[in-house]
Amino acid sequence: xxxxxxxxxxxxxxxxVSGAVPAEWGVRNRTDIVTLADETxxxxxxxxxxxxxxxxxxxxxxxxESAADKGIAIPVLRRSDLDADPPWAVFEALPGVPVPDSPxxxxxxxxxPLVAWSMGAMLADFSEISGDDxxxxxxxxxxxxxxxxxxAWAECLRPALSAAQSETxxxxxxxxxxxxxxxxxxxxxxxxxxxxxxxxxxSITGLLDFESVRLADPLYDVAWWAWSVSxxxxxxxxxxxxxxxxxxxxxxxxxxxxxxxxxxxxxxxAEMLAEHDLGPDAWRKVHERLVRMLS
Numbered sequence: 001x002x003x004x005x006x007x008x009x010x011x012x013x014x015x016x017v018s019g020a021v022p023a024e025w026g027v028r029n030r031t032d033i034v035t036l037a038d039e040t041x042x043x044x045x046x047x048x049x050x051x052x053x054x055x056x057x058x059x060x061x062x063x064x065e066s067a068a069d070k071g072i073a074i075p076v077l078r079r080s081d082l083d084a085d086p087p088w089a090v091f092e093a094l095p096g097v098p099v100p101d102s103p104x105x106x107x108x109x110x111x112x113p114l115v116a117w118s119m120g121a122m123l124a125d126f127s128e129i130s131g132d133d134x135x136x137x138x139x140x141x142x143x144x145x146x147x148x149x150x151x152a153w154a155e156c157l158r159p160a161l162s163a164a165q166s167e168t169x170x171x172x173x174x175x176x177x178x179x180x181x182x183x184x185x186x187x188x189x190x191x192x193x194x195x196x197x198x199x200x201x202x203s204i205t206g207l208l209d210f211e212s213v214r215l216a217d218p219l220y221d222v223a224w225w226a227w228s229v230s231x232x233x234x235x236x237x238x239x240x241x242x243x244x245x246x247x248x249x250x251x252x253x254x255x256x257x258x259x260x261x262x263x264x265x266x267x268x269x270a271e272m273l274a275e276h277d278l279g280p281d282a283w284r285k286v287h288e289r290l291v292r293m294l295s
Contacts, residue, residue, distance in 0.1 A: 009034060013042055013090050014079055020044070029053075029211075030086075033093065041093035042078060046086045052211060053080070053087040059210045060091075062134055070125040073198075073206040094206035096198035105202050107194060107232040107240075114202045115194075116229075116240035120247025122204055123192055123221055131187040131215055140216035141185030147176040150267050153274035160273070160287060165294040172266050179260050180217055188216035193228035219257075222248065223264035227289075266293055 009017045009032075016037035023031040023043065030046040047053035057077055064074045073094055080089035096102075099119075105111045139146055150173045158166050189196075190212025198206040214220075225244065230237045245252050269290040272278060278286065 009044065012044060012079065012081075012088055015040075034090075043075065043091045043093050044088060045091070046088045047082075048086070050082055050087045053082045053089055056211050057082070057089055059134060059213050063129060063131075063210070063213075066129045067126065067207070070129065072122060072126060074210070075206065075208065094198050094208075096200040096203075096205035098208075099194035099197050099199050102199050105199055107229065107236050111202060112236065113240045113243040115197075115199055115204070117243040117247035118202070118204050119192075119194070119197055119225065120244040120250075122197070122207065122247075123189075123225070124248050126189060126192075126207070127186040127218060127221070129187050131213070134213070136187075136213060136215050138185060138215040140188070140214060140220055143176045143180035143217075146180075146267070147173050150176070150270060153267075153270040156274040157270060161291065161294065165291060168294045169266065169270065172263050175259075176263065176267070179256060179263055183217055185215045186218050188214050188220045190214050190216075190221070190224075192221035192225050194225075195228070217260075217264070219260050220264055222250070223261045224268065226261055227265045227268070262293065266290060269293075 006017055009020055013034060013036065018035050018037050018039075020032045020034040023033050029048060029052060032044045034042050034044050036042065045053070045056075047056075057080060060074055061077065064076070067074050075091035075094055078090045078092055081087065082089070099112075099115055100106055102115075103109075105115045139149060154166065154169050154173060157169070161169065189207070189210070191209050196207065196209040197204055198208065222245075226237070226241065229240055229244075242252060250257070269286050272286050273283060273290065
């Protein structure tokens with residue numbers, strides 16, 4: 001690390017720094033795990049856009065107390081300068097590692113279903129937190145509005161899909177009102193995946209990444225958790241899915257569950273491909289998964 005970088009880090013965290021390494025889970029914004037001279041660890045995030053940093057800090061501050069009442073730990077903001085170039089914020093590091101990095105309870109270990117159950121229970125608690133004062137996007141809680149927005153995403157994707165795939169996606173969008181009208185809206189994390197959950201042994205120690213918090217259908221986070229875990233293979237998903245649903249308190253035989261989860265996954269992927277600034281590898285991975293589900 002260059003001396004100038006160390007100097008900038010020490011100014012940002014307000015203490016001497018003994019080292020810093022990039023966090024593997026920092027995707028949208030640059031994230032570093034910084035070790036201070038007293039061995040304390042903090043997390044430094046540098047944002048591409050000031051609005052991203054502002055939103056994350058605002059949401060985390062607003063949710064922290066209510067989440068703590070549910071036993072959910074959210075990192076505490078230590079310092080920030082959102083007017084800097086780039087904007088940055090420093091958070092206290094919570095104990096534990098992201099679930100995929102745990103040698104004891106990672107996704108491919110026999111003990112992952114235990115963590116999956118705890119993640120389901122955590123999600124059930126998180127969804128009960130009120131987001132009324134946060135001025136959150138509620139597009140995913142309004143099925144007819146969502147279907148209209150998704151039509152535009154599907155049109156953007158038309159050149160990247162076959163005629164048959166586009167037709168299937170249009171059918172999915174047309175079914176959204178029938179599938180989701182009249183269902184409650186809850187607080188959704190927006191990226192509820194193992195990579196954003198910290199764990200020590202089989203105990204969950206914290207929840208990360210609040211950039212995509214919104215109001216949505218109760219199955220929104222469920223669908224994204226399933227989508228994320230499925231990348232580890234059918235065997236991993238098959239063993240963990242029942243435990244996750246049990247922790248969540250959701251009956252796997254609930255009418256329409258599978259269809260709703262699949263619809264949310266496909267619409268979410270369409271949104272990502274059409275609107276998010278994904279790198280080439282990430283875009284290709286999401287596109288391949290969407291094509292597979294539409295075929």
